Amino acid sequence: MNDPRRLEQANDNAAAFWLGQARAHGWQTHVGDALTAVRCARTPDDQHRVLITRSYAEPRLVEAELADLMTVWSTGCFTLEDPYGSLDLTGLGAVRMPVMPVMVREPGSLGRDGRALPYVWDAPGGGSLTVDEVVDGDALADAEHVVVDGFPQPARQPWKRGEAVPPRLLHDRGCRVWLGRLDGTPAGACLTYDDGRATGVYWLATLPSARGRGVARAVMETALTAVRPDRPATLVATAAGEPLYRRLGFTDQGRTCWWTRTAPADRAQP
Structure with missing residues (x-):
């Protein structure tokens, strides 16, 4: 309801x-x-x-x-x-x-609480999938590149470092950036924003070459577990992302x- x-x-x-x-x-x-x-x-x-x-x-x-x-x-x-x-x-x-x-996930654990970052999975089809929080400029550039090309953001193409996701965002206490890698190569990313009442998920993206390998779900699960799982999570769903969000417990609110x-x-x- x-x-x-x-x-x-x-x-x-x-x-x-x-x-x-x-x-x-x-x-x-x-x-x-x-x-x-x-x-x-x-x-x-x-x-x-x-x-x-x-x-x-x-x-x-x-x-x-x-x-x-x-x-x-x-x-x-x-x-x-x-x-x-x-x-x-x-x-x-x-x-x-x-x-x-507009979708919301009620507060609650995804069962990964207490695990240290980076989270590591066996990727479907083989290979190692890791997800970690971005803490430096080079990793931020990798995440930004994934978002611009994978979301995609046509207005920001061709990608230019710092144009879509400037380094100053890492100094905003509410904003965190997450990067997934397949065998060490950047493959997926998203941003989260904690405003003190809810955690919003933004620009979840997977590069075309990495789709179908569980990257988006791994990035989402990491972010939702690491950023205040005791608060509701919010997002606006694209048609491509909606099935995943429903599997993770998000429901329509409008x-x-x-x-x-x-x-x-x-x-x-x-």
Whole structure:
């Protein structure tokens, strides 16, 4: 059964994750009653990020707040997540994308508590699979490369070190990065964010050459075990990742509607 409290925890964690990104990159932010926005500004065409965090009685007021903010920020492209599904951003030149489930795993052990990192498995098909926490710049670069190419993040390709996941993120107490290796070669990665109430999982990725070898599950199990298993875990599921998340005990708490504009408004209209 959907729990509004859990959905709000997931929303708040996503907002905290993106505010952490903003601090690491030096980006502007805006926090309103119902939304959190980050002015991603690596390039002039970078997509600003907006997350709706609370239910709203008047969608038009949220849409007006967003339109005003885009004027102030000279927003060209943006991506918005609306887990309440009542906004209509076609007037801002945005396109509605398929909805995705917001999922939460209730607190509880996966049975690996007390094991020392790195975790080691026998990979399906042979070979050794290890997962460890990233603690230095070179390992962070390996994890970032996996995320950019494996998630993937087309806007960050070709990969450039530090552009998607800057080293300053390792100094954010809430953010941790996890790297899986097959026979010593980087194969999978994810980020987690602990905001004090929940642990969010972000950008879980496996390189195409390593898929079907249990990498994603190993990375997820390591992260969920090592980062406060006594708190709920939250994520937004892609179609590819949803079956794994359900096997790990995640359940739907809502469906989030994504809106995206990939060109400035004056070029977005047909």
